[in-house]
Amino acid sequence: MTREPIECAVRYRDTWGGSAIKLFAKWNTGSTKRASFWQSLTGPSRLIFxxxxxxxxxxxxxxxxxxxPLRQPAWQIVAMVLGSAIFAIFYAWAGVLRRWWWMIVxxxxxxxxxxxxxxxGGQRALLLDPHSETQVQLFWMSLLGKITLIAGYTFFLIFFGREGVRYFQAHAEIKLAQEIHQRLVPTIERQIGRFSLYGNSVPSGEVGGDLVDLVEGGSWTAYVADVSGHGVSAGVLMAMFKTAVRTTVVADSQSNLMLDAVHRALYxxxxxxxxxxxxxLHCDSAGAFSLSLAGHPPLLHYRKSTSDVVEHPAMDLPLGILPEQSFQSTRITMESGDLLVLLxxxxxxxxxxxxxxxGIEPVKATVQSNAARPLPEVFAAVRKIALAFGKQEDDQTLLLIRAN
Structure with missing residues (x-):
């Protein structure tokens, strides 16, 4: 056998055949995405369609x-109209499910x-001469009306199909980001030495920009962060922030030094x-805390000995405002029964x-009146008072640390 037929076959496979396979794969992928979009619609949305x-x-x-041109009884008119509409629904349903052979049936x-x-319908009387100008004009106007109606409907389907695929792709990406966010911001409930910790974050949308985290080692660091904005971009920066913190805490134990390093990495x-x-909040081996607040709401310190709540205000600008920034820290000492609140x-x-x-006063009052309750109940009480005041418009995140 000569090499020419083989070489010809190879060239066909690499050009026309390969292109045909790629074209079919692209068509099949688009068809699958469109089918997935239609199947993701809720019952009311399908009913509207x-x-x-x-x-x-x-x-x-x-x-x-x-x-x-014939006189038609009322039942026959109703049957014609309903038949046109109902069979169109069957065609549409077959298209939605991609059951093309159903259309033949x-x-x-x-x-x-x-x-x-x-x-x-039986024998019916003539209303117009089939060859009259009026009847001819009605016929052609009706025919053109049918063609334009079907063409318009077809273009609408093409438009919604294309946009539906884009929507489904964006929705899938947001769903993936939401799952990543849930893994990055799990609920924290830990006992470390004499300290009980509880942290929780409730996003306002599908992807939040808030972060509550605990990094343990010889000492431990707990923190709350809030990325400006909402959505996927805020979620991405939040993930980057968490990665930078967990890399930095190993090298720098003090809270302000950690923020210095994170800022240099993220800016x-x-x-x-x-x-x-x-x-x-970084807790050293002696059980004392160093606190750094960068543009954040104040730390609330409930002191059991005096039954009051002390505010520690922010000391620095948020991270990412200026190319070069440094951060301060202050020392916090807790006695048994005290409670720290970062929100x-x-x-x-x-x-x-x-x-x-x-404002913060209702939060302080709620913390003060619920300070002795289990930490998850303190979180629930603060969230309840906020939801009772108004609708949640932003992510709500709380970190609670109690000294036992």
Whole structure:
């Protein structure tokens, strides 16, 4: 056997055959995505779609009746209109499910249905001369009306199909980001020595920008961070922040030194409109805390000995504001029964119907009256008072540390 047929076959495989396979794969992928989009629709959305199909194609029934020069009984008119609309729904349903062979069955059923309807109509009187100018004009106007109606519906399907694929892709990406966020921000409930810790974050949307985390080693660091903005971009920066913290804590134990290093790592990578507020508590081997607050709401310190709540305000700008930034720290000492509260502004910047801001005072009062309760119940009480004041518009994150 000569090499020419083999070489010819190889060239066909690498050019026309390969292109055909790629084209089929692309068509099949797009078809699968469109099918996935339609199948992801809720029941009410599907009902609205099929109602639109019903009323659009019932128009074809009326056009068919208009072009018939014979007198027709009311039942036959209703049957023609309903038949046009209902069979259109079956065609649409077959297209949604990608059951193309169903359309053949539907087409045969449609022919049989209209044959029976016409035959049972019996002998009918003429309303117009079939060859009159009026009847000819009605026929052509009806025909053009059917063509433009079907063409318009087809283009609408193409448009919604293309946009539906884009929506489904974006929705899938957001769903993936949401799953990543849930893994990055799990609920914290730990006992370390004489300290009990509880941290929880409730995002306002599908992807949050708040972070509560605990890094353990010879000593341990707990912190809360709040990325400006919402959505995927905020979630990405939040993930980068957590990675930078966990890399830095090993080298630098003090809270301010950790923020210095994290800022240097993140500033070249973030977009100009994003920044991060953070509240960091580092507990040393002696059980004392160093606190750093970078543009963050104040730390609340409930002191059991005096039954009051002391505020420790922010000491520095948020991370990412200036190219070169340094951060301060202060020392916090806890006695048995004391409670530390780090929160994000999603709890304080809640507004009622009159646009009044809740502020931090109700949070302080709630912490003071619930300080002895289990930490998850303290979190629930703070969130309850915030939701009672107004709708949640921002992520709500809380870190609680109690000295036993």
């Amino acid at each position: 099929f109602a639109a199909v019903f009323f659009t194609f019932s128009c074809l029934g009326f056009l068919n009746v208009m072009t018939t 539907v087409a045969l059923s449609q022919v049989a249905y209209f044959t029976v309807v016409v035959r049972f 070249p990578l973030k977009t100009p409109n994003l920044f991060v507020t953070a509240g960091v 994000t502004d999603g709890f304080t910047e809640v507004f009622d119907d009159k646009k009044n801001e809740m």
